[in-house]
Amino acid sequence: MTELRLPRGLRDYAPENYELLELVRDAFVEEATLHGFQMMEPSSLELLSTLEAKSGPNVRDEIYHFVDKGGREVGLRFDLTVGLTRYYCSDRSLPKDLRLAAFADVWRYDEPQRGRYRWFYQWDVEIFGPRSPLADLEIVLLSNDLLSRLKVEVEFVVNDRKLTESIIRESGGENLSEEAVVEAFRALDKLDKRTKEDVMREYELKGHDPEILESVINRAESGDYELTDRLMKITALLRDMKVPFRVDPRLARGLDYYDSFVFEAKSTTHAELGSLVGGGRYDILTRIFGRPDSGATGAGGGVDRIVEAMRGIPRVRRKEVAVVYPSESEGYAVIVAETLRREGIAVHLPIHDKEVSIQRAFQDAAKKYDVLVMAGPKEAADGVVRIKMGPGDEILVPLRDAARELATTLGVWGKQ
């Protein structure tokens, strides 16, 4: 017998989890369409050199990569931004102003942890072309509408890295070294996970004045700074559109490739989940891929986290309908089930390998399903069904009327 394990860090999306994934996917496709994005999916496998373009050769330590049978170094995609950006930059016939969206799986060779796997789904949206703050704003609005649709409550945190840099430079004085600026960014990025004292001590150990950091943090907390033009435009319209947000100059979002605008969305009900959405402007990446004439701004998020944030939100369970029949009228039962399905009613047809009586079939089905459509030999002879909604609550209808009866009386309906 074959072993049934999965490789370490992998998992199946079992039906109960896939159902939630599908809810997020539906909401995402809907919002992407409403906001004028085109759905696509970049290749699952890329040349290793393409994957390294964004994050450098160190990315090898964190991804699945291998040499294929043709001797090519390839890797499984670790996010969707790289693939979408490569796609956009590789085809100059594409419109310069292009909105792309993807909902797909990615792979990371991380150490697996509770609830964190080496294979998971992400959603991702990118606007290629414009550098206007309106493009950044559109990304935040889509993120907000996606989470609202899913009833996930969040607060957005927005920033412009140029604002942070100016605060750092003002705090450090004219002679501040470039390295002290970069390290200050790096330190601010750690404040989410570690104590302020710890982060300041590390900054000092690297040979920089911790007073600078202290001053940046104080000014960020007290609001003692002026917004950049970009942030001013974005925040004014976020307020108009009633998107809950705050500005925080400490938000850096890693050091990889963000230029100016950055943002995150944090769950207000599940703080432990960290950020549910992250994004910003990354004009640097289009430059690396040979399109310095194009801006790029986008956002994405892990689907598992959104699903976690959705737990506890009440959802309407669909009523489950089953056709109940004894062995002798199984042919009629198939006709009943299929007739209902073709009219849009989702129907279970339990299958019996052994002979069963109508009583036995009824007892089994009554435990599992909400609505029973009885299709015994008597019903077969008359071309009717008996619809049982509960004890004593039963109607007899011709098969041709059964779908309408189920749909209208019970509010039972297929997915669409």
Added chain:
Amino acid sequence: MTELRLPRGLRDYAPENYELLELVRDAFVEEATLHGFQMMEPSSLELLSTLEAKSGPNVRDEIYHFVDKGGREVGLRFDLTVGLTRYYCSDRSLPKDLRLAAFADVWRYDEPQRGRYRWFYQWDVEIFGPRSPLADLEIVLLSNDLLSRLKVEVEFVVNDRKLTESIIRESGGENLSEEAVVEAFRALDKLDKRTKEDVMREYELKGHDPEILESVINRAESGDYELTDRLMKITALLRDMKVPFRVDPRLARGLDYYDSFVFEAKSTTHAELGSLVGGGRYDILTRIFGRPDSGATGAGGGVDRIVEAMRGIPRVRRKEVAVVYPSESEGYAVIVAETLRREGIAVHLPIHDKEVSIQRAFQDAAKKYDVLVMAGPKEAADGVVRIKMGPGDEILVPLRDAARELATTLGVWGKQ
């Protein structure tokens, strides 16, 4: 600058192709739900030993496999049946009668050809548990309803391998060797791609009497055989449900693991596509995975082929709506776009990096979009928009009524 190629045999699902993929996916999820299947997705990576369980070690030549950083031999899934069966067999707490469906991507290390890639999407349905012909029938009905929903015209070809075997044995006489039977199956399986003469010559070269093959082919063509009980039940109900089909005892569907019932669906409009759906009963695989108490029957198909078969079928194009604005009222334009989207109207918001006048914005938008929602400074001052459906066809409405106006007058609506 980074190279922008993809590894050999890979591709992006660009927006125009993803749109068709999404149509197939929507139809599949809908039909799976109507037929009582639960959607799930098995792991993308499996232990190599699991992948070999179905098709033997030769499968290595046809898949992507590698040693991961933990020293494990792993491979990318090459179909969805193996993963779903492993999932079902590995958890004995699952109901014995379980219907699972998956729509996901798979990888094969084949030689790429025109229209054939090393990464592509498949759909797959399986009924685990019952051995009744009703389960086989349910699989065919779902396949039929899926293709009908997509307006793809097919004819189903159905067979029972036990029927074929009995014809072979009757034609070969009592002393026919087991090897001659197996080789006869293998030969019949090739009739689709090669000439009868060619296939018969090969059978003879292997030391078997070509007369046997001739007789099987003749009896298959003339209908000189009796259906098995299983085929009798299935075909009677297919006829009742008006599913177009024929019985063909030559249909073998490879030698891998099918036991008895097998079927395919062939496009009646695109014969060159081969079969769009293939499936059958494979109780052997559940046995290999340690659940000899459970039957298994299922079907699947490549999404690319269905998409090819759908080309040429007319589809309704949604009208594209855009908000048109000069730079000076860009804030109002965002509010207009977002207000419409929140009421379910899909809206484009072209973004200008340079100053544009309303005339220029209008000229650009008129070339690309069907319906223009004008949001200039005058409209902003009054909280209204002008909706332009064509030359001279224009109405002025308050913003709060614009979504209803667009939805009802124009039949413009979001995805849902």
